[in-house]
Amino acid sequence: MLPSRDYVRVLDVLRKGLEDIAVKETSITYIDGKMGRLFYRGYSIFDLAELSSFEEVSFLLWKNKLPNIRELETFKKTMAEQREVPGQILEYLAKIDPSSNPMDVLRTTVSMMGTADRSDSDNFEKSIRLTSKIPTIITSFHRIRAGLSPVQPDSSLTHASNFLYMLTGQKPSEVEEKTMDVVLILHADHEMNASTFACLVIASTLSDIYSSVIGGISALKGPLHGAANSEALKMFLEIGSPDNVEEYVYKRLSRKERLMGFGHRIYKTYDPRALILRSYADKITSVKGNRNLYEIARKIEEIAVRSLGQKGIYPNVDFYSGLVFYSLGFSPEFFPTVFASSRVVGWTAQVMEYLNDNRLIRPKAIYVGDIEKSYVPIEDRS
Numbered sequence: 001m002l003p004s005r006d007y008v009r010v011l012d013v014l015r016k017g018l019e020d021i022a023v024k025e026t027s028i029t030y031i032d033g034k035m036g037r038l039f040y041r042g043y044s045i046f047d048l049a050e051l052s053s054f055e056e057v058s059f060l061l062w063k064n065k066l067p068n069i070r071e072l073e074t075f076k077k078t079m080a081e082q083r084e085v086p087g088q089i090l091e092y093l094a095k096i097d098p099s100s101n102p103m104d105v106l107r108t109t110v111s112m113m114g115t116a117d118r119s120d121s122d123n124f125e126k127s128i129r130l131t132s133k134i135p136t137i138i139t140s141f142h143r144i145r146a147g148l149s150p151v152q153p154d155s156s157l158t159h160a161s162n163f164l165y166m167l168t169g170q171k172p173s174e175v176e177e178k179t180m181d182v183v184l185i186l187h188a189d190h191e192m193n194a195s196t197f198a199c200l201v202i203a204s205t206l207s208d209i210y211s212s213v214i215g216g217i218s219a220l221k222g223p224l225h226g227a228a229n230s231e232a233l234k235m236f237l238e239i240g241s242p243d244n245v246e247e248y249v250y251k252r253l254s255r256k257e258r259l260m261g262f263g264h265r266i267y268k269t270y271d272p273r274a275l276i277l278r279s280y281a282d283k284i285t286s287v288k289g290n291r292n293l294y295e296i297a298r299k300i301e302e303i304a305v306r307s308l309g310q311k312g313i314y315p316n317v318d319f320y321s322g323l324v325f326y327s328l329g330f331s332p333e334f335f336p337t338v339f340a341s342s343r344v345v346g347w348t349a350q351v352m353e354y355l356n357d358n359r360l361i362r363p364k365a366i367y368v369g370d371i372e373k374s375y376v377p378i379e380d381r382s
């Protein structure tokens, strides 16, 4: 038996969490974590949030160009025509335990879509299909859980407007539609985050795009990634009043518990999406009358930035997005699914880019156990 140090090669480098390891070159998304800047295909996230639409951003991410008027109209029509989901998915949603985790349900229904897709369409066409149908799945399950019937998609509405229409059964106001559109734009891609990496690992084996997206959903489900939004909102609800914030935050930090919606592997300052979402949370909570939650969030931000800012820990996208989703009518358990409905664009764009120059993703582990042990027959073991 050899002690492990004799055969661990000195050149092996352990990068816990794969920090600072690049797995591909990309022209899709650029993050400047020091300055808090984010660009999709070179365009600032601030400009896209203000001036673009989710459909246009999807086209941009997938096709690497802003569409002209004719291209955008055709693309929007193609997306709108694909919103209906197969009857077997609606039957499944009506049958399953209503308390099922919505991310598990989304994962299963995407898998059902993959099983049913026998077409020879390419990955771009499949990506449009997935992006168009996912809101129908989410809102149908949301309504079924509340004892309501699903609302049929309306192809005359924009992606964001139809999403809210299928959720509530009411056409959204201008401010609701714009808020939803912006929230979807902001979540569409984020370079090599954990869920996108999961998608790439699967794609690199030359598996199919549905399988990749299922991997992405599975990784996004965790509270360190896409479910931090619902955890943050639950924290605001638990605190209950701005007067309770100070005690809550200090207690939590003194117990070394993390504040959900804070901190990021890449951003060491404000995540620019959090700044944009803060202004939309401000507007939408004024309209919806849940100002108290916004004031709680602002107070947490103020105190936590004061305590954690010197460590480079600031609000991330998940800090205000939950409050925005909640104000738009989504239940907290569904927040990660809304995130996924937008991120599917980034997952598929990153997968298609990777497949242009594929190489199997196969990192390594540094073995620290023993080798050449003598096998002990079971009757001789203590």
Ligand SMILES: CC(=O)SCCNC(=O)CCNC(=O)[C@H](O)C(C)(C)COP(=O)(O)OP(=O)(O)OC[C@H]1O[C@@H](n2cnc3c(N)ncnc32)[C@H](O)[C@@H]1OP(=O)(O)O
Binding pocket: 017, 193, 223, 224, 225, 226, 228, 257, 258, 259, 260, 261, 262, 263, 264, 265, 266, 308, 311, 313, 316, 317, 318
């Ligand atoms: C869409 C997204 O995925 S955005 C991220 C959503 N996730 C969250 O909001 C969950 C809360 N945040 C976190 O857990 C982390 O900041 C992560 C997972 C996002 C990033 O983690 P990493 O880059 O691996 O940082 P790591 O976990 O090594 O933490 C570094 C230090 O910052 C501290 N820290 C990190 N995040 C937080 C937080 N939210 N609250 C308090 N302290 C924190 C850690 O305790 C650690 O402190 P130490 O060095 O004194 O032990």
Ligand SMILES: O=C([O-])CC(=O)C(=O)O
Binding pocket: 189, 190, 192, 193, 194, 264, 265, 266, 316, 317
């Ligand atoms: O980039 C990350 O690690 C997490 C994140 O903010 C995202 O996926 O939007």
